[in-house]
Amino acid sequence: MTPAEHMTAFLAHQAVKRVGFDLLAQAADAGDSSLPTSPLRRRILAGAAAQLAGLGTVRLPAAGGRGWDHSAEPPLPLWVDRLTPLRARTQRPGPRAWVEPLSFATHLPLSQADLELLSPINDHLRDHPDAKPVPIPERSYELYGDEKRLARITSHRLVTAGLLSISGHLRAFPSPAPLATYELGPAPWMLIVENSAAFTSLRRVLNRWPRRDEVGWLAYGGGDHLVASLTTCLDAFEERDHYIEDLLLYTDLDLDGLECAQLTAERAREVGLPPLVPAVGLYDRLLTRRPRAVPCTCAARVWAAASWLPEPLAAQAAHLLLRDEVLRQEALPGPELGVLLHSHQSLLPQLLGRARDEAG
Known part of the structure; x- marks a missing residue:
């Protein structure tokens, strides 16, 4: 439910x-x-x-x-x-002949909602036992006449309990909107940027980079969309035969951006991508810009979200949010990015914030 x-x-x-x-x-x-x-x-x-x-x-x-x-x-x-008096559903589903793959339903106390979910699946398995897999929205429309009916099926209790299989019973698979990825050069890294303005500015800077072999992938995505669409970059890597060794993320310094980073990092681990790391070189410069006022939330959430960043960035970001301030990526405009990234130094170490260490 x-x-x-x-x-x-x-x-x-x-x-x-x-x-x-x-x-x-x-x-x-x-x-x-x-x-x-x-x-x-x-x-x-x-x-x-x-x-x-x-x-x-x-x-x-x-x-x-x-x-x-x-x-x-x-x-x-x-x-x-x-607005209207609601009555709990008390009717019990009548007996039903379940196909063998759904035989578990025979032994469960099914609610009306369960029955409404499983009955079309049962009929489809009976009539089309060898159906080819299709995206979840397409199967949802076929079974229920509503492409969004199964939008949250991955979190349904029957699925999380291992009883109902999306691939086996529904013969379906997720089809998240693709992550917007751009292959700017052959280097084995990808930088994901949360906001469209910062993405556009960085794309211009990287397209003018004098040593093309130092430039890799640039991607645009943020929030729930990024977490859902992250896996689609694997198809782009395979199609172009251009895989990555480093995966970087640059978000707003606010609670949503940092919590999104943590969720994306977990998703990257789940699908076998390289560890997701902060673009420290960009965050360092962003923290020098003028913040804007935004009401703070609970301190525990702030410190937990900021922990995705390395120290001392984590503490700096947490104190920023606890002062009821945030820093959006728009605070670091394109000309500043062009000055920040020095063409006489290697590009990736600058994005990772390691340029000074290597110089020393």
């Missing part, structure tokens, strides 16, 4: 019209053991609230009013109003 579904189930048992959102958040946490510690928890909860409002299940507080928690981004409602 999705966080929104867990919240809906909780609302079904409430007698009052107005319900504190903290209770809905607790219901979502209880239904997904990974959610309480997820760096994206706040974003997921905000999305679930918007989904409930879009379905007409609840009414959110007035935008810009006092009914919102703005202590971090995105803001969360402090409460919701139920």
